[in-house]
Amino acid sequence: MSETLLTARQLTRRFGGLAAVNEVTLDLWRDRIHAVIGPNGAGKSTLTNLLSGDIAPTTGTVTLAGRDVTGWSPERISRAGLGRSYQKTNIFPPFTVWENVRLAAQSRTPHAARWLARAAGVRAANERAERALELAGLQARRDHLAGAASHGEQRQLEIAMTLATDPQVLLLDEPLAGMGTAEAERMVELLLRLKKDHAMMLVEHDMDAVFTLADHLTVMVNGQVIASGTPTAVRGDAAVQSAYLGEEAHG
Numbered sequence: 001m002s003e004t005l006l007t008a009r010q011l012t013r014r015f016g017g018l019a020a021v022n023e024v025t026l027d028l029w030r031d032r033i034h035a036v037i038g039p040n041g042a043g044k045s046t047l048t049n050l051l052s053g054d055i056a057p058t059t060g061t062v063t064l065a066g067r068d069v070t071g072w073s074p075e076r077i078s079r080a081g082l083g084r085s086y087q088k089t090n091i092f093p094p095f096t097v098w099e100n101v102r103l104a105a106q107s108r109t110p111h112a113a114r115w116l117a118r119a120a121g122v123r124a125a126n127e128r129a130e131r132a133l134e135l136a137g138l139q140a141r142r143d144h145l146a147g148a149a150s151h152g153e154q155r156q157l158e159i160a161m162t163l164a165t166d167p168q169v170l171l172l173d174e175p176l177a178g179m180g181t182a183e184a185e186r187m188v189e190l191l192l193r194l195k196k197d198h199a200m201m202l203v204e205h206d207m208d209a210v211f212t213l214a215d216h217l218t219v220m221v222n223g224q225v226i227a228s229g230t231p232t233a234v235r236g237d238a239a240v241q242s243a244y245l246g247e248e249a250h251g
């Protein structure tokens with residue numbers, strides 16, 4: 001059994017009378033991809049925001065690498081080992097690919113008063129950035145302007161920037177959105193590489209990618225989990241078939 005790196009227990013977030021996320025319990029494990037799917041408005045983005053600390057839960061708990069991080073700021077949760085990418089690209093277009101990754105790595109370096117400690121921090125940030133660039137397969141593009149990169153490369157860059165903060169847990173929000181077939185294939189390969197050593201939650205509408213990548217699949221509808229298990233088990237679940245998956249899973 002893989003190591004559990006993140007657990008959410010009975011997580012609920014209300015907006016006025018609406019429970020956008022309603023008593024959701026899930027685990028993320030090292031070396032495994034946990035895909036979360038559901039129709040528009042099911043609560044997937046809200047769930048991601050709850051796990052990353054971008055919004056606070058109304059009730060419930062989030063545990064990261066054994067620590068209760070419920071109510072922590074996104075910055076503190078990020079430092080505790082959680083990295084997330086956003087649906088909208090988050091890069092600095094006038095900077096090169098390398099500069100973008102380097103800036104993300106630098107954000108993880110504590111301020112040091114002594115120059116020797118500062119120099120060590122710069123070296124460590126450079127090493128983190130190099131590793132992230134290589135893992136994301138972007139070395140050949142390092143000196144290109146981020147703004148001139150293709151849509152697919154920009155999404156890869158966003159993931160490289162997340163990796164540069166050295167996360168153990170990755171939350172990826174629709175990494176394949178807007179991609180053509182070749183770009184999507186490259187991204188699927190990248191996500192399979194990242195599975196090693198990371199626990200990953202993948203929110204994605206591309207069902208081919210989901211069924212290629214997911215080790216575990218959770219289906220949300222109206223803020224609630226209606227099924228969770230292996231992709232094969234979830235695909236055969238009668239409630240999932242009628243509520244959501246039917247056509248895509250068999251189309």
Ligand SMILES: Nc1ncnc2c1ncn2[C@@H]1O[C@H](COP(=O)(O)OP(=O)(O)OP(=O)(O)O)[C@@H](O)[C@H]1O
Pocket residue numbers: 015018020038039040041042043044045046047
């Ligand atoms: N800040 C907010 N204030 C009020 N309602 C919100 C807020 N954020 C989300 N909601 C509502 O919560 C529900 C869940 O939204 P959410 O964006 O989490 O769904 P989703 O599954 O991510 O959808 P999509 O696939 O379209 O991104 C929706 O009904 C949405 O309108």
